[in-house]
Amino acid sequence: MRKAGAFPRRLLATALAAAALLPLASRAADSLGQVETLPAQPGPHWLWVGDILLRRAAIVDGGTGAFLGQIPGGVGIIAPLRSPDGREIYLAETHYARGTRGARTDLVSVRDAVTLQPVAEVEIPPKRGEHTSWVGGSALSDDGRFAAVANMNPATSLSIVDVAERRFAGEIDTPGCALVYAAGPRRFLSLCGDGTALVVTLDERGAEASKVRTARFFDAQADPVMDKPVRRGGEWLFVSFAGVVHPVDVSGDAVRFGETWRLVADADAGWRTGGMQNLALHAPSGRLYALMNQAEQGAHKAPGTEVWVFDVATRERVQRIALRGPAAAFVAEQAKIEPGGALDWLLQRALPNDGMERIAVTQDDAPLLFAASGFPSTLAVYDARSGAHLRDVREIGIALSLLQLP
Amino acid sequence: MRKAGAFPRRLLATALAAAALLPLASRAADSLGQVETLPAQPGPHWLWVGDILLRRAAIVDGGTGAFLGQIPGGVGIIAPLRSPDGREIYLAETHYARGTRGARTDLVSVRDAVTLQPVAEVEIPPKRGEHTSWVGGSALSDDGRFAAVANMNPATSLSIVDVAERRFAGEIDTPGCALVYAAGPRRFLSLCGDGTALVVTLDERGAEASKVRTARFFDAQADPVMDKPVRRGGEWLFVSFAGVVHPVDVSGDAVRFGETWRLVADADAGWRTGGMQNLALHAPSGRLYALMNQAEQGAHKAPGTEVWVFDVATRERVQRIALRGPAAAFVAEQAKIEPGGALDWLLQRALPNDGMERIAVTQDDAPLLFAASGFPSTLAVYDARSGAHLRDVREIGIALSLLQLP
């Protein structure tokens, strides 16, 4: 296809002949230096996809499978937060001056959501915690004013950043409690080892206005709740190791605990909710999606082979979605076998289904269900209503982590 | 196997009960805080193995397949240099304050070769070049006093570090020339685009004592030499795209060019030397190992399916070693199939052999030949004399790069 080398060789024979290029280059057809931007608001089917080894969060459009861009992170958790107006992205980052050694800097960076370029950063105490699920590592207050970063070194605290003023607002100790979830305009919630929650309210400057331990709402010894809840408006839903749903209402002045209910009926004995990110919720319809497995040990972490769909209002299971296996998806990707064909069908039968580790659901009227596996890194897209498999997003990364709506 | 939870649950019931552990811990059997060290001198079969994504150079013992340790690097080339007395390891590193953005720092770090712990660092200008092969990015003068780092931004120069005094000694411009190879007690050699070499000699303080362009020793247009030479004592051997060996003698005051000879006889038409690191040399026996392929285009980079062994003295090919394919080795590793068995034999037949990208040879009397592929990451070990396949080193990395003797 290419005409070999007469041009460059002649040029090379003329030492330092860069100037000779200019007459040619003056005929340039394509503009130089162009860089894409994103729409002002995220699309209905967008998803952030984290990657531990590539150290990034990528934006993918589940509706098309397109890869739209990425933001790099540092060491540890990479979990972007978006401002309520959609214009900015906040990211807690940790960096060492020499990669794995040297001075440590923790910060919350601010990026323009349209250009994905960094526009500001706010340094915070170098105490940020790191855990595998990447859920609950940071949160933005509902009014969009303050970001909270969960510290653990191993003492636990929150670093508060005033994102509007680009200012570190202070550190709030959270002894015995860890992680952080948004719980009101200026309020955050942490989970505590004794089965309570800690409710931290900020004042106008982001300092601690109050810090209240709730009553115990779960049995921390017999059946603790998993640390990967989902939120619907003013209500968080936590699910316990045994599959009990614990609603936590953060809409009022006082945090209230709703009536618990069970995901797993007696007839479903042997099934458990599990995985690194095992819940998703479609707020408009009130459908709760739970990743389910039949593992004999460590079920709360085991990957899931099915997603069970519940109507939060009726507490009834309304659907079971069988997930395609990650190994077959990975092989199909590598061999460029399209889903739906005979070879794909054979792969799904021939290869074991080890289950998926994470799920997410978009919030539009035609919602998509995402299911991801870290290793091999696969991202499958389903119709969240029918459960039909729509596509696998190819070449999505090396070591997938957090799925997060933008 | 494990007795479940009575102990921890009871402890948990006693809040903040860490102190309760001490009576138990006082029976501790294993010492705490122990960290291994390496022998004072490298073993005869050791190899550094670089990894682009894990950002490290790992030490592997090819004789046993053991993984002995690793040193982390920064962005770009990771190519450790060892002091002549064996006691220290020097590594040129590049770091950005924010991972992929922020202030850039280039440095030469000094590590203790026994503990692998960093003991010093010398900052250099933030100009270090980056290229894929990782060969020729830095060099240590033969007397062990000065490290030279090849810069390209895109102007080319050398940063000189006095490793004894832990001091940046200065920068020496190398216009029109790039990369760096050791060429005497206080001398380095760079290759130039016009077919010459640049010989840089340092004074006692590491400043430029002289800088001399040699005569043209290869035709830079018609048949350039590849930038991945090997050294035997005072002689470097460069091989051209067409397989012509260009000996460069750096043992005397003046650099001299030896008589050229061919690796590929007319009868071997279609074979070329190629790959990211395509030469190795066993100095005691004077055997040159060349990675060979039959690619139709880009042969100088194409992976090799054979290693041809030449006697440098007689210039005769004395052996051909057929390399096992990386795909089969990768599958065998993943499926835990041992080399030599029936399944392994079948895999080698069933899967295509895409060739290996890099080779290295140890310098002892029972030398090993290493052959590596970056993707999938596989490292095979052969008897360098018989050509017999000895083992594959399992789980060696994600994205293998430079192979280097310690």
Add this chain to the structure above:
Amino acid sequence: MAQRNGGDVDGWLETASRRLARTTSRRGFLGRIGAALFGAAALPLLPVARAAAQPSRAPSAPESGDPASCDYWRYCAVDGFLSACCGGTHTSCPPGTQMSTVTWIGTCRNPVDGKDYLISYNDCCGSTYCGRCFCNRNEDDRPVYQPGKANDINWCMGTPTTAYSSTVALVLGVATDGK
């Protein structure tokens, strides 16, 4: 391109591909990076035990098994790359790392004497991921808000940096409590 259904494939290739798929997805190299990056097990709320402050006195436990295998008895609650595969041993960290001073404790039954031992899973820190012999046994693992038992936490604390490399499993002593 597909002429036969899955039931007809040759036994050996199916076996190999199943093994490949299984090991690739869970135990293969990629699986060993970060499926859970770190380790953990027993212990109470904060403050967690500071292992480095604890004395070493008693004779070691009687041993059997392969410390480079996930099945080794001490690894009943490990979650990470085995130091024994990374240039260290099951009780010592690889060269160039530092052993974490904060740790989490598991209780594992020794098959040789049938006794339960307290095991301290100390992380080896300050280098990059080792990437070899990833083991994850989640028995009795708890959420992150119960940190002393949460094996999802990066326990490279008390070390110069939090960069995680691999994990050791030290016998602290016989678990005499509550059995």
Add this chain to the structure above:
Amino acid sequence: MAQRNGGDVDGWLETASRRLARTTSRRGFLGRIGAALFGAAALPLLPVARAAAQPSRAPSAPESGDPASCDYWRYCAVDGFLSACCGGTHTSCPPGTQMSTVTWIGTCRNPVDGKDYLISYNDCCGSTYCGRCFCNRNEDDRPVYQPGKANDINWCMGTPTTAYSSTVALVLGVATDGK
């Protein structure tokens, strides 16, 4: 475990496994990271062309083909992840990156008009590896000491950082020289 030799395996599975192996080793995801991390092609000795200083005037070349495929005509000397698969296009970088101002030039024949065009392979910099659509076409690639033609060099120069993400292929104009 092996009952048959390699020649007896079922056609479809052999085909699939060969395709798997081939793509895994050269074109699969891992293969797209760093087999050669960067790109390059034509041009003389230093100083290399500073693309950002060059004007944009002529009409674009007539087009056919898929800019997200390695076979696309402009990619005759590309070496890197295609920007078109990474949130950009074949002529624009993905959001959050910067286009390098120093570049290397290739000469590719356009199948539509049969003419040779000068192609500028500018890297998109300042982010992590994109990791998608790795393409490496080494025709007329030269050693690093001939940097204007060396596709092994990280050409993220003149940008705030040298972190490489992906690569575009800009038409500079018709190659009228020496043909």
